[in-house]
Amino acid sequence: MxxxxxxxxxxxxxxxxxxxxxxxxxxxxxxxxxxxxxxxxxxxxxxxxxxxxxxxxxxxxxxxxxxxxxxxxxxxxxxxxxxxxENNVWFDRMMNAREKHSPEYSVFLQYGLHGMGRKALTLFHYLRQNSLEPYIDTFVAVLSTCSYTRLVDSSLQIFELMGEEYGIQPSAEHYACVVDMLGRVGRLDEAHNFS
The missing domain is CATH 1.25.40 (Serine Threonine Protein Phosphatase 5, Tetratricopeptide repeat)
Known part of the structure; x- marks a missing residue:
């Protein structure tokens, strides 16, 4: 046959x-x-x-x-x-981490990879409290970690901090992190309308 x-x-x-x-x-x-x-x-x-x-x-x-x-x-x-x-955004970010400028970028992504989103947030807030201004890519790493570990409220707060506290205009990559996170937790309408 x-x-x-x-x-x-x-x-x-x-x-x-x-x-x-x-x-x-x-x-x-x-x-x-x-x-x-x-x-x-x-x-x-x-x-x-x-x-x-x-x-x-x-x-x-x-x-x-x-x-x-x-x-x-x-x-x-x-x-x-x-x-x-190949089409895994998280993996792509991890593989390209060494090309980023800020030293903490890789640390944030490693926390996310190991499901330690809260530790990443602790480090982020430590940097803020000690007047260490985060780089643009630091926000990408923190938002990615929040997305991967489903820390929705924290991610949205950090996204707001970018503009309000640091005057950073979010890039497409920052938006993508938040939209990815909202999609992961099933908040598809919010993800679709996020801008």
């Missing part, structure tokens, strides 16, 4: 094949013990510029385990990291 499906799949090159079609072929091969063929299909998928998704990885991983190939496992690990984090 799988051979017939492969023949139909191969003969339809004139039609666009989406992720679901490629995923169906991968799982069909995997479930029928055609381990090498599932990798061939995966490679063809990449060659046709069809981007694998999380489902693709979940379907191809059993083949990797069965083949016991370390090289293939490493390639799939790369794809997993790339696919899972």
């Amino acid at each position: 799988i051979r017939e499906e492969q023949a139909i799949f191969q003969s339809n090159f004139r039609y666009d094949k989406d992720q679901a079609t490629w995923n169906a072929m991968i799982v069909g091969n995997t479930q029928n013990g055609l381990i090498e063929q599932s990798f061939v299909v995966f490679k063809e998928m990449l060659d046709q510029n069809v981007k694998p998704n999380v489902v693709t990885l979940a379907l191809i991983l059993p083949s990797c385990r069965q083949s016991r190939s370390i090289a293939i496992g490493k390639q799939l690990h790369y794809f997993a990291i790339h696919i899972l984090f």
Whole structure:
């Protein structure tokens, strides 16, 4: 049966094949013990510029385990990291943290990454009390941390402080942090109207 499906799949090159079609072929091969063929299909998928998704990885991983190939496992690990984090704003901020100007930026993001939003707020208020003026990117880091740890009221207060206390005009990135946070907690109307 799988051979017939492969023949139909191969003969339809004139039609666009989406992720679901490629995923169906991968799982069909995997479930029928055609381990090498599932990798061939995966490679063809990449060659046709069809981007694998999380489902693709979940379907191809059993083949990797069965083949016991370390090289293939490493390639799939790369794809997993790339696919899972490509559109993740939080991960992107973490990866770009060393490019930021303020030394506390990375500290705030690390607090957020480890779910320690309250500690980040304590540090932020310590900086304020000791007259250490936060940089623009410091606010991005604090707002990101509040977003990630769902500290809504604190985030909104800090957003207001930017303009009122420091005269900083919020950038698109600052707005994005607050909108992201409101979306995370299900306050979609507020997120949509936030400006």
